[in-house]
Amino acid sequence: MISSLFKITTYRLGAAMQRHKGIIQTIQWIIVGFYVVLLVIPAFMDLPPRQAHILNNLVLFAQFVFWGIWWPFVILSMLVIGRVWCGVFCPEGAISEWTSKKFGKNKKIPRWIKWKAWPAIAFILTTLYGQLISVYDYADSALLILGGSTVAAILIGYLYGRENRVWCRYLCPVNGVFNLLSRLSPFSFKSDAKKWSEYHGNSVSNPHCPPMINIRQLHGVSGCHMCGRCAGLRDAVSLQPRSVNEEIITYGNEKDNLWETRLLLFGMIGVAIGAFTWTVSPWFVTAKQFLANWLINHDILWPMNATAPWWILTNHPENNDSFNWLDGFCVTFYILGSGLLYGFGLTGVYKSLAKFLYRPNLYSYIAQALIPIAAAGLFLGLTATSVKLLQYDGIVFWWLKDARVTILAFFSLWSLYLGYNILRKSTDIFYKFIISFGLFALSLVPIVGAWWLMFMGW
Ligand code: SF4
Incomplete structure (x- = not known):
């Protein structure tokens, strides 16, 4: 009884994400504004005095938000709700996609971008560089690393793909990490192969999938950003609860x-x-x-x-x-x-x-x-x-x-x-x-x- 109630609620949640794209976009832009303010302004302020506190000093507040809350809980969220962070909340992905949609050159994605080693190399180099310039302690270092990554995301969005998240899929330094961690999530969007092929409703074209996933084969796919745009497609795609071990043991x-x-x-x-x-x-x-x-x-x-x-x-x-x-x-x-x-x-x-x-x-x-x-x-x-x-x-x-x-x-x-x-x-x-x-x-x-x-x- 509880399990079927949970299943229905999850299904409805996925469908609601599809219906309320506008709300998701608003959330994304609010986070973009918050991100820009906390990243840019503290970098031009003086170091906090000794008696400063998180609640009375913007530099300390931003430091606490980025490294004390943002990152640890984004990691945790991968285990709890999968890559909803990527599809709904991430400011970098949202800006990159928007740039691609509004101004993108729509060039073909070159082969060097698709090199499978990028997630590992980018993560290792970013982690090392972050330690060398004490990214957790100084706002100018945070601006250099996080801001640099955002500028690169905008540039890639501008050059390659149409409305796609080429940066997120291939080059983001934490894409590979999120991909692995979200395998433990108790939720995922799945496509039912039988329902898909037996669908006889109105002809529908596939919705735009920002990380360019093959929606038809959506099962155990940790590359899915869980943006919800494909929910309900051909009556076959839905958000579903699953065992937290399923993606690793089964797939x-x-x-x-x-x-x-x-x-x-x-x-x-x-x-x-x-x-x-x-x-x-x-x-x-x-x-x-x-x-x-x-x-x-x-x-x-x-x-x-x-x-x-x-x-x-x-x-x-x-x-x-x-x-x-x-x-x-x-x-x-x-x-x-x-x-x-x-x-x-x-x-x-x-x-x-x-x-x-x-x-x-x-x-x-x-x-x-x-x-x-x-x-x-x-x-x-x-x-x-x-x-x-x-x-x-x-x-x-x-x-x-x-x-x-x-x-x-x-x-x-x-x-x-x-x-x-x-x-x-x-x-x-x-x-x-x-x-x-x-x-x-x-x-x-x-x-x-x-x-x-x-x-x-x-
Ligand atoms: S498969 Fe693509 S469109 Fe569907 S939820 Fe995942 S990221 Fe969004």
């Missing part, structure tokens, strides 16, 4: 995009761990001190000078916060090193499992079982900024440690559950299953261990 085997897997293992796990832990890692400090001593002993002193401009390395002497060249090198080495270490380590384990079970596709399939723990890491890492800003304002989080442990435990168990089911589907031989599941469970240890060190150990 994960069909998705053999190696670059998605690399994004997950090298980027969302390895690089993210490096980017969030370097500021608290004693290993980082030890390595930097060792290098500094070595340089001094060899009379090489220029790397100790903070001469880089703020848009290459953090340089805010008025805030006693400047990176010298050695800092820049160490941060880059730590973050990329972490990406390579986790990426190659996990790849080695999962490729060995694929060989052991004679399933060549298993590498990408089993890697998707890590999406929950990767999501937990991104959420916890990003909320560390929210917590820091609120603690500056005197708010005490006595429950924080327990909440972090619970989140880590819950998402680790979820990853284990997915791994268990994928391996059950991959082999009928009991001893092979036990060995491969044991290996998979072991592969989670360094990931959970890194987050434990960050929040509890160091």
Whole structure:
């Protein structure tokens, strides 16, 4: 009874999205206005004085909104409502689509844009660059990274496609991340193949799909931005509830995009761990001190000078916060090193499992079982900024440690559950299953261990 009520409500919600496009557009433009104000104005204001608070200083307020609320909860929203953020709320996608519609040159999308590696490369480089110029701490850095991405989105919208979101589909630095995370969403738009082919109503043309999805084959498609425009098409397309494990366990085997897997293992796990832990890692400090001593002993002193401009390395002497060249090198080495270490380590384990079970596709399939723990890491890492800003304002989080442990435990168990089911589907031989599941469970240890060190150990 409750389940069918839920199904009907979900269906109606999807249909309402289709009927009320105007409301969705209004929401998009309100968010665009909000985004522009919070991104541009603080970049031209002075650094906040010591006694400033989130509620009485626009720079701190914008910092809190972008990094304390916006990003962590966009990540969370992928798990709860799928890519509704992309289709309904994202200001960058809305501006890019509008530019394409109003002024677009409608040029053919070149092949270089469709290169499948872009989501992984863009995510890794943006994450690294963000750390080098302290994007979480300074409004001019935020304007450079977020504003730069928006300008690029407008340019791509202007040049390529008609009313399409070419930027969002191929080049957005978080497109690949959202694509992977939304596989855990309990909702998705689906097309019923039987109803589609048996449709005898009025002839209808397909609605315009901004990320250029084949609506007829809409099932388990995390590239769908959930904008709702195709709801009700041929009486076959609707928003539907689903199991949060469905897209990975049922359809994960069909998705053999190696670059998605690399994004997950090298980027969302390895690089993210490096980017969030370097500021608290004693290993980082030890390595930097060792290098500094070595340089001094060899009379090489220029790397100790903070001469880089703020848009290459953090340089805010008025805030006693400047990176010298050695800092820049160490941060880059730590973050990329972490990406390579986790990426190659996990790849080695999962490729060995694929060989052991004679399933060549298993590498990408089993890697998707890590999406929950990767999501937990991104959420916890990003909320560390929210917590820091609120603690500056005197708010005490006595429950924080327990909440972090619970989140880590819950998402680790979820990853284990997915791994268990994928391996059950991959082999009928009991001893092979036990060995491969044991290996998979072991592969989670360094990931959970890194987050434990960050929040509890160091
Ligand atoms: S398939 Fe396209 S039109 Fe339909 S909801 Fe997804 S993004 Fe929108």
